[in-house]
Amino acid sequence: MKFRLFIALALQTLAAFSALGGSALALVWLEQRQASLPSLVLPRWDETAPLVIVDAGHGGHDGGAVANGIIEKNLALDLARRLQRELEAAGLRVRLTRGGDTFLPLEARAALAGTHQAAAFVSVHLNTDGEGHAAEGIETYFAESQPLSSRQHPQTGSGAKTGTSADFASTVQRMVCTTTKAQNRGTKARSYAVVAQAPCPAVLVECGFITSATESARLKRDAYRDQIAAGIARGVALFLQIQPKLVAGS
Numbered sequence: 181m182k183f184r185l186f187i188a189l190a191l192q193t194l195a196a197f198s199a200l201g202g203s204a205l206a207l208v209w210l211e212q213r214q215a216s217l218p219s220l221v222l223p224r225w226d227e228t229a230p231l232v233i234v235d236a237g238h239g240g241h242d243g244g245a246v247a248n249g250i251i252e253k254n255l256a257l258d259l260a261r262r263l264q265r266e267l268e269a270a271g272l273r274v275r276l277t278r279g280g281d282t283f284l285p286l287e288a289r290a291a292l293a294g295t296h297q298a299a300a301f302v303s304v305h306l307n308t309d310g311e312g313h314a315a316e317g318i319e320t321y322f323a324e325s326q327p328l329s330s331r332q333h334p335q336t337g338s339g340a341k342t343g344t345s346a347d348f349a350s351t352v353q354r355m356v357c358t359t360t361k362a363q364n365r366g367t368k369a370r371s372y373a374v375v376a377q378a379p380c381p382a383v384l385v386e387c388g389f390i391t392s393a394t395e396s397a398r399l400k401r402d403a404y405r406d407q408i409a410a411g412i413a414r415g416v417a418l419f420l421q422i423q424p425k426l427v428a429g430s
Contacts, residue, residue: 230299230420231273233292235374236260237305237384240283245308248396252306253281255399259304259387262405266413272420290377299423300348300416301382303374306399309391316395317363318356318408321384322349323376324369343419348381352415359411360404362388362395381419385412 236257238244244252257278264274275296277289293301309315322345349367357364365386375382387408388395398404 229271229273231296232267232416233275233298233301234260234263235277235289235303237303239278239281242283245390247390250390250396255306256304259405259409262409263412266409270417286373287377289374294379298380299420301378301380303384305386307386307389309389313391315389316392317365319365319386320349320353320367321370322346323371345381348419349383351419352383352412355415356411360407
């Protein structure tokens, strides 16, 4: 009962913040509550839950990077499936851009967000160090310039403002690094087609460096990949909680 009361009060507070245009403040407040209550379960949505597009990088003839026994396309798909399970466990709807070892052009991946009126888009990749093998950690990319529709909530039809892709990237980056204890390499603005062309808040998460012997060893462990997926999912859910309509639970 106390847990339910806390959730109800939390959502009411977030609704008030949103009404005042305090999206960034609401995100900080919500993350602080998560930190102080580590066992807190994310609120579930009903059948009107927002849809998240999860994109596994590369695929088919495009294998991506290869290092230390890891082929990027395979590990990206594994992480995408784990992320799908985590998001669905939180009550969100999920659609994968690819469910197997197939190739899909970047523009087509981004277009799925518009076709299915997605609320968020997450592309999962693995990183490489072109200058050596020392680099480690997680970093999240977003596009500074996106279609106008990315600044409108696709489910409200009212043109209500949402958080930006930069906000989305910041939230996901903090939560995945907190969950995994990986080195936090921050967020970076890049006009990658897969996120720049998505008509909703979109991020690309580089989940670790496969060129690092230490990090590649961690990435080969199921438990660590579960942590990555859980961290990204928590960031996605936290971001979506303060969006218009979702906060009010309508």
